[in-house]
Amino acid sequence: MAYRTHLMVCTGTACVSCGAFNIKKLLEEEIKKQKLDKEILVVGTGCQGFCAQGPIVVVQPDDIFYQLLSPEDIPFLVEEHFLKGRPVKKMMYTPPGEKIQIPTVSEIGFFSKQRLIALRNKGLIDAEKIDDYIGRDGYNALIKVLTSMSSEDIIKEIKNSGLRGRGGGGFPTGLKWDICKNSKGEPKYIICNADEGDPGAYMDRSIVESDPHAVIEGMLIGAKAIGAQQGFVYIRTEYPLAIHRLEVAIEQAQEYGLLGKDILGKGFDFDLEIKQGAGAFVCGEETSLIHSIEGISPEPSQRPPFPAESGLWGKPTNINNVETWANVPRIILRGADWFAGIGTEKSKGTKVFSLVGKINNTGLVEVPMGITLKEIIYDIGGGVPGGKKFKGVQIGGPSGGVVPASLIDLPVDYEKLTEVGSMMGSGGMVVVDEDTCMVDLARYFLEFTSDESCGKCASCREGSSAMLEILTRITEGKGKEGDIEFLEELGYAIKDASQCGLGQTLPNPVLSTIDNFRDEYEAHIKNKKCPAHVCKALISFHIDPDKCTGCTVCAIKCPADAISGNRKEPHIIDQDKCIKCGICYTVCKFDSVKVE
Amino acid sequence: MPKLNIKDLEEIRKKVRKAALLREGISNAKITVHMGTCGIAAGARPIMNALIKIVEESGRDDVIVTTSGCAGLCSREPMATVELKGETPVKYGDLTEDKIKKIFSEHVLKGKIVEEYALVIGSEREP
Numbered sequence: 001m002a003y004r005t006h007l008m009v010c011t012g013t014a015c016v017s018c019g020a021f022n023i024k025k026l027l028e029e030e031i032k033k034q035k036l037d038k039e040i041l042v043v044g045t046g047c048q049g050f051c052a053q054g055p056i057v058v059v060q061p062d063d064i065f066y067q068l069l070s071p072e073d074i075p076f077l078v079e080e081h082f083l084k085g086r087p088v089k090k091m092m093y094t095p096p097g098e099k100i101q102i103p104t105v106s107e108i109g110f111f112s113k114q115r116l117i118a119l120r121n122k123g124l125i126d127a128e129k130i131d132d133y134i135g136r137d138g139y140n141a142l143i144k145v146l147t148s149m150s151s152e153d154i155i156k157e158i159k160n161s162g163l164r165g166r167g168g169g170g171f172p173t174g175l176k177w178d179i180c181k182n183s184k185g186e187p188k189y190i191i192c193n194a195d196e197g198d199p200g201a202y203m204d205r206s207i208v209e210s211d212p213h214a215v216i217e218g219m220l221i222g223a224k225a226i227g228a229q230q231g232f233v234y235i236r237t238e239y240p241l242a243i244h245r246l247e248v249a250i251e252q253a254q255e256y257g258l259l260g261k262d263i264l265g266k267g268f269d270f271d272l273e274i275k276q277g278a279g280a281f282v283c284g285e286e287t288s289l290i291h292s293i294e295g296i297s298p299e300p301s302q303r304p305p306f307p308a309e310s311g312l313w314g315k316p317t318n319i320n321n322v323e324t325w326a327n328v329p330r331i332i333l334r335g336a337d338w339f340a341g342i343g344t345e346k347s348k349g350t351k352v353f354s355l356v357g358k359i360n361n362t363g364l365v366e367v368p369m370g371i372t373l374k375e376i377i378y379d380i381g382g383g384v385p386g387g388k389k390f391k392g393v394q395i396g397g398p399s400g401g402v403v404p405a406s407l408i409d410l411p412v413d414y415e416k417l418t419e420v421g422s423m424m425g426s427g428g429m430v431v432v433d434e435d436t437c438m439v440d441l442a443r444y445f446l447e448f449t450s451d452e453s454c455g456k457c458a459s460c461r462e463g464s465s466a467m468l469e470i471l472t473r474i475t476e477g478k479g480k481e482g483d484i485e486f487l488e489e490l491g492y493a494i495k496d497a498s499q500c501g502l503g504q505t506l507p508n509p510v511l512s513t514i515d516n517f518r519d520e521y522e523a524h525i526k527n528k529k530c531p532a533h534v535c536k537a538l539i540s541f542h543i544d545p546d547k548c549t550g551c552t553v554c555a556i557k558c559p560a561d562a563i564s565g566n567r568k569e570p571h572i573i574d575q576d577k578c579i580k581c582g583i584c585y586t587v588c589k590f591d592s593v594k595v596e
Numbered sequence: 597m598p599k600l601n602i603k604d605l606e607e608i609r610k611k612v613r614k615a616a617l618l619r620e621g622i623s624n625a626k627i628t629v630h631m632g633t634c635g636i637a638a639g640a641r642p643i644m645n646a647l648i649k650i651v652e653e654s655g656r657d658d659v660i661v662t663t664s665g666c667a668g669l670c671s672r673e674p675m676a677t678v679e680l681k682g683e684t685p686v687k688y689g690d691l692t693e694d695k696i697k698k699i700f701s702e703h704v705l706k707g708k709i710v711e712e713y714a715l716v717i718g719s720e721r722e723p
Contacts, residue, residue, distance in 0.1 A: 002652045004644075004661040006619050039648060041615075061621040061660045085631035124619045134605065135612035143602055257599025265601040321671030 003041040005082065008058040011045025012209050013202070013241050015054035020044075022525050023055045023069050024251065030078040036444075037341045039502040040082055046245070047208020048123040050110055052362035053093060058123055061106040066409055068089045085584050093557035096360045110361045113380050115342065117350045118166075118326040118368045121211040127245045133213040139258060141329035145221050146266040149332075151181060154225035158328070159335035162348030166398065167193055167321030168501070170347075170414040173328075175322060177319060181226045181306040183316035188228040189320040191312070192219055194235035194242070197281040198397025199448060200429030203352040204322035206364050208235070208242040209588040211326065214274060216259070218325030223270045226318055229274045234289050236279040246274060281398075281452035284426075286319050286498045288454065299456045300500035311353070321426065323352055343369030351424065357394075357431040360385050363493055370411045373403065377431060387434040392516065397426025398445040399505030401495070401512025402438065421512040437534035439516040439524055442510045449506040460503030463494035467510060467592035477537040479525030484514060533595045536580045545570035545586075549591035554584035614657035623660040627651075628677040631675060632666025637640060638673035646693040647676075651698050674721050678703050689715040 005554035009015075028042050053067035064079065064087050065424055073091055080086045090103035095106055114452050116122070133139075147152055159174030183325045189440045192215060196204040200449045208215060219231050235243055250272055253259040259452050263270045282288045290312050294300040311317025324397050327349060339498060340348050347369040353376065354364050360382035367376060373393060377383065394403045394413075403410060403421035410416055413422050413523075432441060450464035467490055470483055491507030498504050515520060524528045530538040543554070543563075548570040555563040562578040565571030571582070573579055585593045600608075617623070629644045650657050667675050667704070672689030678699060679685040686709055688699055695713050700709045709717070718723070 002614060002648065003618075004648055004663075006615070008705070009621065028659065039644070061623060062662055063621050082638070082663075084633070084665055085629070086665040095639075124616070131608055134609050134617070135616035138609075139605060255603075260599075262599075264605065265599075367605065432657040580714045 003039060005040045005062070006060045007040060007042045007082075008048070008060060009042060010043050010048040010054060010056040010058075010123065011044040012206055013052070013055060013130060013239075015442065016241065018054045018360070020055040022071060023057070023074065025076040027057070027078065030074050030475050031082065034078055034083050036082055043126050044128075045123045045125065046121075046127045047206035047364055048210075049114075049119070049206075049364040049366075050108075050361065052360070058105055059087075062087075063106055063107060065093055065103070065105045066432075067093050083182070084395045096385065100421060110363065110365075110382065111379055114366050115133050115350050115368045115370075115377060116340075116351055116366050117330050118207060118214070118323050119210070119364070120330065121214065122212075125211065127210055127212055128248045130249065130256060130303040132382070132556060133211070133581065138213055138329075139217055140584035141332035142217055143264065145224050145330055145331060146268055151227065153286065154221060154291065154332070155181065157336045160223070161331045161339040162272045162336075162343070162346075162352070163327055163331060163339065164325070164414065165320060166323035166351065166426070168396070168423070169422060173320060173324055175224050176308060177222060177459070178473065180316050183309045185310075185314070185316045186227055187230060187315060188527060189221050189312045189315055189317045189540075190219060190226060190228045190231045191289070191293070191317060192231065192351060193232040193284065193286075193319050193321040194233055194239070195277050195279075195283045195289060195321075196236070196426060197279070197284050197396065197452075198426055198428045199445075200356045200430050201354050201397055201426055203354055203364060203427050205239050205242050206230045207326050207352070208239070209245055209320050212327040214241075214245045214329060214543055215246075215322055216249060216253055216454075218328035219272065220263070220270055221260070222318065222320070222325065225399075226316075228318070229269050229271070230276050231270065233272065234275045234277055234283070234293060236283075238278045238391075243274065250274070251284040258559065273283070280454075281449070282500070282502050284466055287296070288500065289319065299454050302499060323427075326503040327594055342523075344411065344413045344415075346415055350361065351412070351427055353427045353429045355381050355429050355431070357429075358384050358390075358433040358436065360387065361430040367412075369413045372408070373410050373412060374408045374531045375539055377408070378431070383432070384431065384433045388435060391434055394422075394430040394432065394441065394445075394539040395428070396423040396508075397421060397428040398449045399424045399501065399508055400428070401508045402441070402516060404516040408420065408525075415531075421508070421515055423508070432542075433462065435532055435534070437475070437530055437532040438513040438520045439471060439530075440532075440534050441476055442513045443468065443475055444507070446471055449502065453502060453506075457500075457503055460499075460506065463490055464500075464506055465488060467494075467507065471510070472520050474521065474524045475530075475537070477524070477528050477535070479521075481525070483525055484518065484521050489512060499555035529596075539580060540575060541573055541578060541582070541584060542594050542596060543571050544574055544592045544594055547590050549590055551589070553587050553589070557583050557587050559583065599686065617640065617657055618660065621660075622658065624658040624681045625650065625656075626679045627700075627704065628662050628664050628679070630665065630667040630675045630677070631663040632670070632673075634666055635673045636668035636710045639673040642693060643674045643676065643691050645695055647696050647700070650697055654700070654705065656705075669715065675715070680704070680707065684718050685717045686717050688713045 287301040288298040550568040
């Protein structure tokens, strides 16, 4: 019998870590108990994007959004809504600072400004059921290319769509395919780069978890265009859920004959294999990734020759990232003009961003190119929590740069971000507020990249360590006159002298923070102050005697016994004993602890 | 599972299309069975089960069956509201399985309101 209601339980990694599998199990049990199991179907979907509010359940066809569910909520929810038909308000979403709940997905600002292409199936299908994907136009684009398009037609369509690589470089995808197709050498290979490594970024993981067949179909179309019969998905071992769902998807596609020999009886052969990487950042670089698949040390090679001419085992190889592949079936099905009609002059379509950091609506969003930062951060992201001041947004991960608050009206596309010293990258957006120290932020990213440098080029290996050392010194209050200028000189030298993208971009967070927040660097070096009150060596805690009531809470909580004073008399902090943990600042109810 | 050809794939798509449409919330008709305590006591559950079966047998994949709470007219339960796309909702009361069958075939399929069972046309509004 058909079901009248489907409960779409988000089982992306973020919700799973909040207990989504348990919520799903409890829903199924409770629905059975109420004898509704013939009417109501519980479906586990991939990431629905609103990760801050997990665990999430969306009720279809009513479009009702339940969030932050706990196991205790489930019996009540099932009885009230699914048995008695009364939606439960207290489990619905209330925007920050507001009091009234919003019942449906389509009315929630986080969802309503998004435009979905790569994530079009999020929350609508069970990623482990190929039939669910087929029901949403799945493998229709494959039928189209196998029955009515030549290799040239496909490449022309992708070229006309204006699709560019979503992994960071932004190279035109159609042109990349064309070069590989025309390269001499057989066999040809195609690769999906799922080695997402930027801290705070999880776009590709979510696409693979929620819609693995979109990636497989995209690769099938690419293989047909380029003339490849074998493909690889290079994915990091630390993405176990994504790997599992991809394995299931490949197996189901093979069973249906959508992968393998003579696909759909049209004489086209293509198969796909998963290669797991150990999670090295440098493997996101094409030539390193190829070496990793070959089983040798993942150091980048000099280009040219490009992988399109000489890649995997010396054969012509085309690499695109997950999001790029996931866009392909929609472009084929809906046409290049449709896709090219979305976005800006040189950046077409949409981009998926992971919105993290000091933002209310942490999550995964897909927006049209050209949308302003303001729309992303305020309309979709719901602004900065706690009434704090928005300071900037780090885009493009450790290779990107910070866009300051003054540029909040900037339209987001490849060109505009590069112009302001940042980059699209793979789409990580880390929002920072007034409590974030920009020197410390730059130091954090340099710590990451100097750790991940493969060590082949001296400029990257030694340069990143040298930059990190200077940045660490500045945050410890030991900055010297001339440090800023030296960081700049070193940064440009590393960019010039490094072979691959890792070294060429690692100075970006430092250079862009110097450009936009030079006064913060100067405050650290010249005045020995950290304006954001983050760098421990540069701050001190004091108690305002006029405000202190002598309640003794801070003295009791202080782990270092640094606070003394008699009851009902102002207390004082012994600066020699203080470890600057900030606990007194947090526990004081009278606002008497000051940070300087 | 034998390998598919294009026709097989289209068959699968047709079969699962209804579930896909339901999840997208795309419909031309919505039937709401009122499931307050009064409705359930008066027999709304068998009405619901019958309705789901009728919709399935009709082969229509653009009809949504859903529930809501008590409609306020407890003495006339079981009740259901039929809402065709772009048209005024109609409330039916004192339902039986036969009545809901007729309402489906006349109102939902042919667009003709079954006046003899209809309680009210239109819905109450917030002042």
